[in-house]
Amino acid sequence: MTNSHQEYDFVLVGGGLQAGLLALAIDHHNPTANVLILEKNKCLFGNHTWSFHRSDISCEWSWISQLSITQWPGYTVHFPGINRIVELPYCSVSSDQFRKTIKRLSINSDRLRVQTEAEVNEVETHCVRTSKGEFLGKTIVDCRGKTTGGLSGVGYQKFLGLELILGEDWPDLLPTIMEANLDQNDGYRFLYVLPFEPRRILIEDTFFSESSLIDQDQSAKAIESYLENRRVSRWQVIRREQGCLPMPFTSTCQPVTSNQLTGGYAGGWFHAATGFSFALAARFADVVASSESDLIGRNVSRLAEKNRFQRTFARFLNRLLFHLVPPSCRHEIFRRFYTKLPDDAIQRFYAHAFTKTDAVRILFGLPPSSLTPIKFFQSFKAAICRA
Ligand SMILES: Cc1cc2nc3c(=O)[nH]c(=O)nc-3n(C[C@H](O)[C@H](O)[C@H](O)COP(=O)(O)OP(=O)(O)OC[C@H]3O[C@@H](n4cnc5c(N)ncnc54)[C@H](O)[C@@H]3O)c2cc1C
Structure with a gap:
């Protein structure tokens, strides 16, 4: 149960990647702090697969080890005339893995509260108004995710992903981050493959395009024909994932003036050229969680300046x-x-x-x-x- 009269040390608005990383970092750096996550949907973390290079994560951030992560020793990229193995450990975490970690944390600690189906309408310096009432916080972090507001000119990274159980073993042990030997229609197009288990893989048909619309049938067919080329004849779709991320041409970092902060994508804490959020969202989380309450704004501004x-x-x-x-x-x-x-x-x-x-x-x-x-x-x- 959440208490709308209690003042929380941290109120995290939106329960996605940034809020999850903040909850873990706060639990580590500031274990006596009360944290409330407010999410508009029925459950936290949506339906995503967040990948990152192991080296994106500082070895000082031991709090990340609470997350159950899938890791590979490297990955491959394929372009006409080029097949390369990149020997950099590559990691991935799914929404399910994140949900389990945060659930465990909230069971073990009465200081972490989660309120789902709470659509936030207004965020002020120390108060958040939702469909379920008002919540007070010493530090409020707005982590409501993507927005195109304020972006002048954007392209899009969009994809259809299918998680599959295969009838045969997948031939590769390493992920394929870019398989670009396919029709280059609708901008730059590539397939992205994560082999979680010999017979469980995720394949995404990804585009860097001017348009935010995706032809799902065409993408499903491209995935099907790739599977056939890789000599997989039987498969079953166990999860479908679809996404579209605006990729900005100009800066979107929000100025930090108080302890009302904007994290995650909305605050500009993502790599604009790759669309990946994990590295910068983790950096932001570590700074917020490890700072004295009255120095959070200053330290976040310094981090933004450093980047x-x-x-x-x-x-x-x-x-x-x-x-x-x-x-x-x-x-x-x-x-x-x-x-x-x-x-x-x-x-x-x-x-x-x-x-x-x-x-x-x-x-x-x-x-x-x-x-x-x-x-x-x-x-x-x-x-x-x-x-
Ligand atoms: C094709 C593609 C591939 C990607 N691959 C990767 C990848 O491999 N690695 C990576 O790091 N990133 C990747 N990203 C980017 C990444 O998914 C997002 O940038 C990241 O999830 C942003 O984190 P966030 O916490 O800001 O927002 P989100 O994770 O989107 O979370 C925002 C949360 O706020 C909630 N919310 C929104 N409005 C309200 C409201 N009014 N009240 C309450 N709750 C609200 C939402 O329901 C959601 O749960 C990819 C994106 C795309 C499109």
Whole structure:
């Protein structure tokens, strides 16, 4: 039961990835704090698969080890003429795995409360208004997820994912992060495969596209024909996942002025060029949970400042990808990325910790022939000015 007259140390608005990571980090750094998660749906965490590189996570964040995570020693990428193994440990956590961890935490601690079916209508500095009443908090973190509000110009990363039980063993032990040997329609398109067990896999048909709409039948057919090419003749769909994420060209980090904070996607705590949230949401969670209450705003601002270059450059890459390069050439950028960059630079890129030298390496040799250098540099300047 939640108590609307009690003042919680933390009220987390929206029960998705960011709220889950915050709950774990607070439990570790500040175990006497009372935490309330408010979620509009019937259960927390929706229907997602969140992947990340092991190296995105600092070894100092021992609180993440409470999460049950699937891990592989590396992964492969495939483009015309290129098959590469990237030897960077790769991890994945599902909504189910997250739900079990938070359930365990709330059973073991009476300091974590979850209120589902509570749609939040208004968030103030110390008060949240929901369909189920008002809740008070010393620190309120808005984690309501994606929004297109305030984004000037976006492309989309969209996908249909099918989790399957196979009649035969899957031939690969490692995930395939990009299988780009397929028709490049609707922008850059690739298949993404996570082999959880020899006969249980997730396949996603993914697009970096101008449009947020996805043709589900066409994607299901592409997955089917890939399975047949990999000599799998029998399978059963056990879960369907669909998503679409706006990928911004300009900065969206909310200014931090008080202990009313915006976390997760809505606060700009995601990698704009990959769409992955885990690394930055975990960083945000660690800073919020480990700071003295009156220093949270200041420390979050410092973290945002520390990430400024990476944030700006990632958004510039989106501008390049969606705005400057014709959709039919889009895959060349990814092909080049995986052809030219060594594992350590790929690691820094995904961890949102890339250096200026890495940025030059990513751009070197670009733009593709269809883009004039002058347009390219004008756009780079515009991206920097707006960040
Ligand atoms: C194709 C694709 C692939 C992706 N792959 C990855 C990946 O591999 N790794 C990764 O890290 N990220 C990935 N992402 C991105 C990731 O899913 C999101 O960016 C991430 O979930 C954002 O976390 P969040 O906590 O901000 O929002 P969410 O996880 O979306 O959580 C927001 C929560 O707030 C709730 N909510 C919303 N409004 C209200 C309200 N008014 N009142 C109460 N509750 C509310 C929602 O129901 C939801 O539960 C992918 C996205 C896409 C589209």
